[in-house]
Amino acid sequence: MMKCDLCDNEATTHEVVIRGGKKLERHLCEVCAKQHGVDTRPNVPIHELLKNFVLTPAPVAPARALESARTLKCETCGTTFGDFKANSLLGCAGCYASMEASLGPVVERAHEGATHHVGKVPRRALAHSRQGGRPMEALLGSIREREERLNLLRKQLDEAVRNEQFERAARLRDEMRALEGSGGSLA
Amino acid sequence: MNAPSEPGEPKRTTPLQGDLHRSRAGWLRGDGRLSDVVLSSRVRLARNIAGFAFPNRAGRADRARVLELAKARILGAGFTERLLWVDLHHAAAIDRTLLVERHLISKQHAKGKLGPSSGGPDEPRGVAIALPEESMSIMVNEEDHLRVQVMRPAFDLAEAYHAADAADDRLEEALDIAFSPRFGYLTACPTNVGTGARFSVMLHLPGLKLTGEIDKVKRAAGDMSLAVRGFYGEGSEAVGDLYQLSNQTTLGKSEGVLLHEMEQEIVPRVVEYERIARRQLLERRAEILADQAFRALGTVTHARILSSDESMDCLSRIRLGAVLGLLPGLDQQHVNQLMLFIQPAHLQRLAGREMNQAERRVARADVLRRELSGYCR
Ligand SMILES: [Zn+2]
Ligand SMILES: [Zn+2]
Numbered sequence: 001m002m003k004c005d006l007c008d009n010e011a012t013t014h015e016v017v018i019r020g021g022k023k024l025e026r027h028l029c030e031v032c033a034k035q036h037g038v039d040t041r042p043n044v045p046i047h048e049l050l051k052n053f054v055l056t057p058a059p060v061a062p063a064r065a066l067e068s069a070r071t072l073k074c075e076t077c078g079t080t081f082g083d084f085k086a087n088s089l090l091g092c093a094g095c096y097a098s099m100e101a102s103l104g105p106v107v108e109r110a111h112e113g114a115t116h117h118v119g120k121v122p123r124r125a126l127a128h129s130r131q132g133g134r135p136m137e138a139l140l141g142s143i144r145e146r147e148e149r150l151n152l153l154r155k156q157l158d159e160a161v162r163n164e165q166f167e168r169a170a171r172l173r174d175e176m177r178a179l180e181g182s183g184g185s186l187a
Numbered sequence: 188m189n190a191p192s193e194p195g196e197p198k199r200t201t202p203l204q205g206d207l208h209r210s211r212a213g214w215l216r217g218d219g220r221l222s223d224v225v226l227s228s229r230v231r232l233a234r235n236i237a238g239f240a241f242p243n244r245a246g247r248a249d250r251a252r253v254l255e256l257a258k259a260r261i262l263g264a265g266f267t268e269r270l271l272w273v274d275l276h277h278a279a280a281i282d283r284t285l286l287v288e289r290h291l292i293s294k295q296h297a298k299g300k301l302g303p304s305s306g307g308p309d310e311p312r313g314v315a316i317a318l319p320e321e322s323m324s325i326m327v328n329e330e331d332h333l334r335v336q337v338m339r340p341a342f343d344l345a346e347a348y349h350a351a352d353a354a355d356d357r358l359e360e361a362l363d364i365a366f367s368p369r370f371g372y373l374t375a376c377p378t379n380v381g382t383g384a385r386f387s388v389m390l391h392l393p394g395l396k397l398t399g400e401i402d403k404v405k406r407a408a409g410d411m412s413l414a415v416r417g418f419y420g421e422g423s424e425a426v427g428d429l430y431q432l433s434n435q436t437t438l439g440k441s442e443g444v445l446l447h448e449m450e451q452e453i454v455p456r457v458v459e460y461e462r463i464a465r466r467q468l469l470e471r472r473a474e475i476l477a478d479q480a481f482r483a484l485g486t487v488t489h490a491r492i493l494s495s496d497e498s499m500d501c502l503s504r505i506r507l508g509a510v511l512g513l514l515p516g517l518d519q520q521h522v523n524q525l526m527l528f529i530q531p532a533h534l535q536r537l538a539g540r541e542m543n544q545a546e547r548r549v550a551r552a553d554v555l556r557r558e559l560s561g562y563c564r
Contacts, residue, residue, distance in 0.1 A: 077240045087303045089330070091244030093237060093365035093373040096380075100369075107370065107377045107438065112412055114439020117371025119382045120352070122364040147441045154444060 004029035074098040219341030233383035234333040237363040241375040243302035269318040284532035381438030393428040394464030427499030480508025487555040
């Protein structure tokens with residue numbers, strides 16, 4: 001569990017703010033997030049997320065803050081984070097890797113805090129591609145395992161809720177969150 | 188394989204005079220689970236081909252190559268006995284509108300828009316349509332390279348998903364699909380990453396509208412990360428009390444989980460709300476409901492000029508009356524189909540000529556009068 005920066009509760013909101021060219025991370029619980037003006041609404045339209053994300057006004061050097069986000073650039077297609085901010089679209093598959101650090105929090109907030117894919121994988125395409133020196137095929141096993149575990153947990157959770165076993169339900173929910181968040185060995 | 192180059196060809200010969208039903212859209216057939224509230228179910232998968240920039244960033248030459256690659260694969264995959272391919276950059280504007288009205292392509296795809304500030308009607312792009320039921324369409328070079336969409340009548344997301352999943356497998360046999368272990372299927376807009384899967388249902392919610400609870404449902408849907416839109420998607424008003432409900436989150440939940448949530452939890456709950464509202468209305472205000480249904484029927488069977496919005500409002504009340512048994516002998520399926528046939532491009536295609544707005548309003552009134560006056564008693 002990750003602790004809130006301001007108290008001992010579990011941090012549920014994770015925010016990256018670029019200020020004066022520096023990246024600041026904030027991890028807050030729901031209560032503190034509300035008090036400190038962090039947007040906790042899931043699934044706000046992507047352009048709203050982006051405004052919050054990039055433009056948190058920096059009193060010292062606003063121009064440079066913008067610049068650092070804007071100059072973040074995809075090596076493959078040349079799309080910048082500024083382009084993305086302007087039209088909500090990425091330019092190519094490579095954008096995800098090139099801008100991962102900045103995109104991660106945006107993606108997370110657009111998907112209720114989820115950070116990793118769970119589900120179908122395109123098998124043929126992966127058979128001859130590699131990620132971080134490891135053949136992607138090898139990574140599929142752990143994705144599948146995680147998915148199966150999640151499906152099982154979901155069923156158990158439904159059952160626990162039906163039988164009003166709330167402690168058990170809370171435990172199951174925690175495990176599901178951890179699984180959905182961590183991405184297992186793939187991070 | 189049948190791939191005529193004439194766009195929208197199957198609709199050209201629509202037998203308007205005799206029997207509108209012959210060209211009705213399969214997914215509006217209207218029988219099946221929860222069909223009193225759910226008109227249709229749809230599953231959409233967003234995919235991109237590895238090695239090419241997304242449509243909004245690719246050069247025109249690359250877009251043309253993606254189109255050729257995808258078209259060859261789609262036509263070669265043996266999806267159905269008959270598959271219609273339409274090169275949208277060569278299609279007439281009215282044919283593109285017709286495809287939008289039939290929910291086979293998006294408005295954005297009809298216009299050839301690749302992003303907020305790029306694209307146009309000449310952009311190389313296309314759509315494949317499975318005939319005769321129009322149960323599947325695959326858009327090429329929309330916001331993503333490939334958008335596979337499967338539609339089913341009434342409430343049948345599971346069947347729609349299985350068909351979409353199978354089509355996706357077929358496409359993938361010969362195409363490298365952009366994917367990352369962390370973000371899943373990579374899409375032009377990060378709101379679609381992960382599974383790239385959107386599950387949606389088209390709901391008829393006149394009861395909740397009449398009891399004033401529709402906003403409550405919309406808010407609840409928002410809290411559950413669901414999107415609520417009108418009959419024609421993104422930003423369109425809910426004419427005829429028709430709403431599209433779909434998942435917003437595509438990352439961190441498998442297709443099975445997304446499907447389970449929509450199938451087992453969300454949709455049945457909304458349907459139950461609507462049914463309760465209808466029951467309450469029947470118990471407390473039955474004569475008002477009947478009055479509204481008959482007035483609507485009176486309007487469409489006697490009016491000589493009808494706007495699209497007024498017609499949809501009338502059809503909504505008529506459909507509700509039919510479902511509740513207040514208009515005996517009137518079939519809700521027929522009403523579902525009429526909602527399609529009174530749209531502008533359909534009217535013009537059925538009439539076989541171009542019409543301005545004033546002419547369309549007259550033609551619309553004609554169609555409705557002819558189709559529904561038999562039910563007047
Ligand atoms: Zn706190
Ligand atoms: Zn790129």
